[in-house]
Each structure stands twice: as structure tokens, then as C-alpha cells.
Amino acid sequence: MSNLKRVDHDDYKFLRIVDAIASINQKINLIGVITEIGISKQSRGPDCCCTIKIVDESNASSGISINFFAENFEKLPHVESAGDIIQLVRVVVKRHQSGVNVLFDKKFSSFALYEGREGSNFVPYQVSSKFHARDLDKKFIAGLRKWTVSRQPETASSDSLSLKDIKQGHQFNLICKVLHVCEVKDGEWMLFVWDGTDAPPVNIHKKLDEELENPLPLQLEPTPLSRKVLCKFPAVGTVLRMTNDKCNEKLGLHLLKAGKWVQFRNIDFEVRYGLWCGILLSKSKFSFLPNDDDYALQCQRTNDERVKSKWDRQPTTCFPRPSKIIDTDYQDVPFVTLMDILTYPEVIAKFRCVVRVVATLPAHPRDFQAPCGTYRLRLTLEDPTARIHAYIYAEDGVKFFGGYPSIDKMVKMHNALLGVEETDDADSNEKARNPPWVECCLNSYNIDESDVWGSIRYRIFATTLIG
DNA sequence: TTGGGG
Structure with a gap:
């Protein structure tokens, strides 16, 4: 016994x-x-x-x-x-x-x-x-x-990057909240992560004259996320895409739960189509952090303060204020982010925001008017939270360009808007663009009554490019 | 068996 x-x-x-x-x-x-x-x-x-x-x-x-x-x-x-x-x-x-x-x-x-x-x-x-x-x-x-x-407690944050300090290269650590996880192809996953800060804007290398055939994408995932998913995302701060598309091993990324704060180790960062992308490798590691982790709480608190403040929704990298090349009416209306716009509960609404114009369609100002003389063009806008297409039509175009300037004047204005350096070099199409932050007024509407949310469009109004 | 620290 x-x-x-x-x-x-x-x-x-x-x-x-x-x-x-x-x-x-x-x-x-x-x-x-x-x-x-x-x-x-x-x-x-x-x-x-x-x-x-x-x-x-x-x-x-x-x-x-x-x-x-x-x-x-x-x-x-x-x-x-x-x-x-x-x-x-x-x-x-x-x-x-x-x-x-x-x-x-x-x-x-x-x-x-x-x-x-x-x-x-x-x-x-x-x-x-x-x-x-x-x-x-x-x-x-x-x-x-x-x-x-x-x-x-260990200070896990000391060797981790924040999204506002993100840079291209190898083997960084990142503490962030996982917002969404989805399998984009067989075995290929995309994570959507956030730490409340704005990632720095980057140069756009994509040629403008490809815009019709092969436009600058609005996101890195092959199928855009549904509005329902976007509505769960924070309104402020960059949503970083992370992919395992360079990893030959099958990772169990479906085990990462949305809502968790995670420390990733040994991840790479790249710019793809002017958007930051995190690259998960087989040597990458992660740890789930407790919900009351100090660093996570601090990120959350900083974000809560920013969201509450009336004027803090403009990108933090837009300092002290947007470029004067654009002027808008409604100067007393606070700015919203593109994520605010994408998740706004009503279809028809008006907004004022701070964005960069990363592409235009048509590529050249000589084609901005239809044969009948009416302005019609599409801008690709971005801020740290998202990219959208916004259209300029008819009288909004007259307001935007200040009437019908000469083609030389239009080219100058277009270059200023897109951040293309003025040189004697004829082919500005080849050059990298670094668009300035500009303010603009947008309104949203739908073009199909049977698919109200699916047919939502955005138009620029009450906005003037001074050049 | 497989993977494996700094």
C-alpha cells in the first residue's frame, strides 16, 4: 500500500x-x-x-x-x-x-x-x-x-518597431493587434494588423499610363474585404497587410485570432504598389500578449485620445497642415479618414479628408475632358487607413481646375498634385511620385438602387486645385 | 521521423 x-x-x-x-x-x-x-x-x-x-x-x-x-x-x-x-x-x-x-x-x-x-x-x-x-x-x-x-514583466516592446517607424528590410519585430485573418489562396494567408499609428507614406513607382489596363490597386488582397469586415476595423491608424506568400512552409495562421495583441519576431517589410506589406517567413515567430499588456494598452489609449479629438484624424505625417495647393470650402468641418468614409453608416453623405492623390485616370490632363468638353476623371486617393477611387465630374471639375486652364497650366497642376518633380525631361511618366497631403471634400452616393452598398461611389466637390 | 538558441 x-x-x-x-x-x-x-x-x-x-x-x-x-x-x-x-x-x-x-x-x-x-x-x-x-x-x-x-x-x-x-x-x-x-x-x-x-x-x-x-x-x-x-x-x-x-x-x-x-x-x-x-x-x-x-x-x-x-x-x-x-x-x-x-x-x-x-x-x-x-x-x-x-x-x-x-x-x-x-x-x-x-x-x-x-x-x-x-x-x-x-x-x-x-x-x-x-x-x-x-x-x-x-x-x-x-x-x-x-x-x-x-x-x-519583460519589456517586450524595446526591440519592436511601431508602424509609424516601419522601414523596408529584414528581421524586424512588431507588436500589433490582429484585426482580421483570411486565406486568400490555398495555403496563402493575409493578416490585417494595427497598432494605432500611421505608417509613413511612400513613393509611387507605378507608371501612370498603365492606369487603364493595369491600375494601381486599392488593396493587396485579391478580393476586397467586405464592408462588414471593414466596419470592425478602427477608423484611425494604418491597417498593415501581412502575407506568407514567400514562405514555402505551411503555417497554421488560422490559429491567429482577431482581437489579440501579438508580438511578431523576424518579419520582413516591403512596399508593394506603394502599400506597406509585412512578410511572414518560416523563421518568423509570434507570441500572444496578455490583454492587459502595457504596450498594447498604451497603443489603445493613444488611439482613444486621437479618436476623441476633433482635429487629430488627419495623418500624423501630414505636419503641420496639408499642402496649400488645394483649397476646400467648409474650412470648419473636421477631417475624417478614408476608413471613416468606407464604414459610414449611410450611403449618401459628405466628408472632408486629408489624402494623397496616388494616380489619375486618364493619365494625361489633355484627356480629362470628354469630347463634349465635360470634365470626367478618376483619382486614386489614399490616407494611412485606406485607398479609394474618387471621381471628378462636370461642374465639380470646373471648380477643381478653376475653369478650363491651358494645357501647359493643367500639366503643371497635375504634376503638383501627384508630386512629380518638374524637369525638362519629357517623360514624367517614368518618375517616382511623392504626392503631397491635400485636403478634399467628398460625397458618397449609389448608382444602383437594387445594390445600394455594392454600387457606392465617391465624388470630389467644393475642392479647388490652385497648383 | 519531423524541429531545435543567439
């Missing part, structure tokens, strides 16, 4: 991480606080895998990595937040080059995941198939939760 009890007790022992490191090739039990969660991916074998890093009192700084394998993504641990607790039963300690890590063997290992917050219940939010809860679990979980409270 006493012998049985003893065996049971030994079997139940949790090793401290320092002791685990010395137990190469042994089957042990571990319990720890999760500090990092790798992106789940398809292994080169038949399984899915992911790596999680844990710490405990004996090894609070470096911790130890656990490699999980499972037949499918669903069977891998789905950690809700860094700081949660994982209990590991019968895992194997492995030596690897200079380090030691732990293998979760799907044949005999098991795990349970618990919230890390002190005072939470002792019911695991996920268990593996072979896991058996025991009464004693509570004691270890409570102990770790108590230790976490006393622990200095």
Missing part, C-alpha cells in the same frame, strides 16, 4: 527547469509559464509542429523550449496568452548541439493549459488526449501564478 503511494508520488513529480536540463533522455514532468509561442507549421514529416518556450523560478530568464508534434493543427497546444501555464506529463529531455530542449511525444506525452492570472480557476482550457487531471495539480499551478505576480 505505502509502496503504491510512493510510486504514484514519484510519477507525479514536476522537475524544475534547471533539473530537467540535467536529465538528458529521461521522461519527466514539467510545469512552467509560457513566454513565447512559435507559429504552428507543417513539419517535413507527416505532422504539424510548434515550439513553445517556458520559464519557472529556477530558470526565469532563458527558459527551455518544448517541441510539439501532432497529427493536425487542432491537437497542438493553442496558447491564448503569453503568461499562461502549461503542464507537461511524460516529455523527453533531448540534447541538441549546445543546448537542451524537450520533446512532446504524441505517443505518450500529454499537456494541459491554464490561465496564468492569479485567482483564475484550475480548469484547463485545453488538454491533450492522454491528459488526466489530478487534485495535486492545483498546488503547482497556484504556486506558479503566485510567482508570476512577483516577477518583473
Whole structure:
């Protein structure tokens, strides 16, 4: 009887991480606080895998990595937040080059995941198939939760970029909120992330005379997001697209939940069609942050302040004010963002906003009027939140161009609007454009009564290009 | 088996 009890007790022992490191090739039990969660991916074998890093009192700084394998993504641990607790039963300690890590063997290992917050219940939010809860679990979980409270929180933000400081290059870290996740093609995912700041505007290299055949896109996803999805996005701050299209491995990106704050590590940034794009690689990692993470709360608070303020919706990179090349009526009407416009609850409305004109159709001012003399052209507008097409028709064109200027004057005005440098060089079509921030008045309307939202259009009015 | 730290 006493012998049985003893065996049971030994079997139940949790090793401290320092002791685990010395137990190469042994089957042990571990319990720890999760500090990092790798992106789940398809292994080169038949399984899915992911790596999680844990710490405990004996090894609070470096911790130890656990490699999980499972037949499918669903069977891998789905950690809700860094700081949660994982209990590991019968895992194997492995030596690897200079380090030691732990293998979760799907044949005999098991795990349970618990919230890390002190005072939470002792019911695991996920268990593996072979896991058996025991009464004693509570004691270890409570102990770790108590230790976490006393622990200095790590300043995860120190080596992370903010979207306002985004730059092209390799291997950056980014703390952001995941707004939306969708599969755009088989195995190709797009994430929509946000941190409340405005990404800097970039030069547009796309040739204007391609605008009819191959226009500058309004977004990077092949199918535009529905209005319903956009309505859940914040009105202010850049929505960054992230893709795994350069990654040869199949990542479990469907596990990223919208609404979560995440720290991404080792991601690249590129500009595509003048839009910032985050590139997820197989070496990229991410960790879910707790909902009350300091950096996340600070981003949210800064955004709340900006949204409340009457005049702070103009892009932060537009300082101190939009270019004087455009003047609008209604100077006392506060600016809104293009995301405000895209998600406005009524179809017919008027707005004033600060935008850059990134393309025009037609490409050349000589074609801005129809043969009958009526102005009709399309502008592609952008701000940090979105891009839209906006049309200039008839009398709004007369107002916009101040009548019918000579073609030379029109070319000058067009170049100023698009941010094309004036040179003697004839082919301005070849040059990169850096459009200035300008204000404009827009109104929205629909062109099909049977599809009110689907046929929404935007027109420029009460706006004059001074040039 | 597969993956694996800085």
C-alpha cells in the first residue's frame, strides 16, 4: 500500500527547469509559464509542429523550449496568452548541439493549459488526449501564478518597431493587434494588423499610363474585404497587410485570432504598389500578449485620445497642415479618414479628408475632358487607413481646375498634385511620385438602387486645385 | 521521423 503511494508520488513529480536540463533522455514532468509561442507549421514529416518556450523560478530568464508534434493543427497546444501555464506529463529531455530542449511525444506525452492570472480557476482550457487531471495539480499551478505576480514583466516592446517607424528590410519585430485573418489562396494567408499609428507614406513607382489596363490597386488582397469586415476595423491608424506568400512552409495562421495583441519576431517589410506589406517567413515567430499588456494598452489609449479629438484624424505625417495647393470650402468641418468614409453608416453623405492623390485616370490632363468638353476623371486617393477611387465630374471639375486652364497650366497642376518633380525631361511618366497631403471634400452616393452598398461611389466637390 | 538558441 505505502509502496503504491510512493510510486504514484514519484510519477507525479514536476522537475524544475534547471533539473530537467540535467536529465538528458529521461521522461519527466514539467510545469512552467509560457513566454513565447512559435507559429504552428507543417513539419517535413507527416505532422504539424510548434515550439513553445517556458520559464519557472529556477530558470526565469532563458527558459527551455518544448517541441510539439501532432497529427493536425487542432491537437497542438493553442496558447491564448503569453503568461499562461502549461503542464507537461511524460516529455523527453533531448540534447541538441549546445543546448537542451524537450520533446512532446504524441505517443505518450500529454499537456494541459491554464490561465496564468492569479485567482483564475484550475480548469484547463485545453488538454491533450492522454491528459488526466489530478487534485495535486492545483498546488503547482497556484504556486506558479503566485510567482508570476512577483516577477518583473519583460519589456517586450524595446526591440519592436511601431508602424509609424516601419522601414523596408529584414528581421524586424512588431507588436500589433490582429484585426482580421483570411486565406486568400490555398495555403496563402493575409493578416490585417494595427497598432494605432500611421505608417509613413511612400513613393509611387507605378507608371501612370498603365492606369487603364493595369491600375494601381486599392488593396493587396485579391478580393476586397467586405464592408462588414471593414466596419470592425478602427477608423484611425494604418491597417498593415501581412502575407506568407514567400514562405514555402505551411503555417497554421488560422490559429491567429482577431482581437489579440501579438508580438511578431523576424518579419520582413516591403512596399508593394506603394502599400506597406509585412512578410511572414518560416523563421518568423509570434507570441500572444496578455490583454492587459502595457504596450498594447498604451497603443489603445493613444488611439482613444486621437479618436476623441476633433482635429487629430488627419495623418500624423501630414505636419503641420496639408499642402496649400488645394483649397476646400467648409474650412470648419473636421477631417475624417478614408476608413471613416468606407464604414459610414449611410450611403449618401459628405466628408472632408486629408489624402494623397496616388494616380489619375486618364493619365494625361489633355484627356480629362470628354469630347463634349465635360470634365470626367478618376483619382486614386489614399490616407494611412485606406485607398479609394474618387471621381471628378462636370461642374465639380470646373471648380477643381478653376475653369478650363491651358494645357501647359493643367500639366503643371497635375504634376503638383501627384508630386512629380518638374524637369525638362519629357517623360514624367517614368518618375517616382511623392504626392503631397491635400485636403478634399467628398460625397458618397449609389448608382444602383437594387445594390445600394455594392454600387457606392465617391465624388470630389467644393475642392479647388490652385497648383 | 519531423524541429531545435543567439
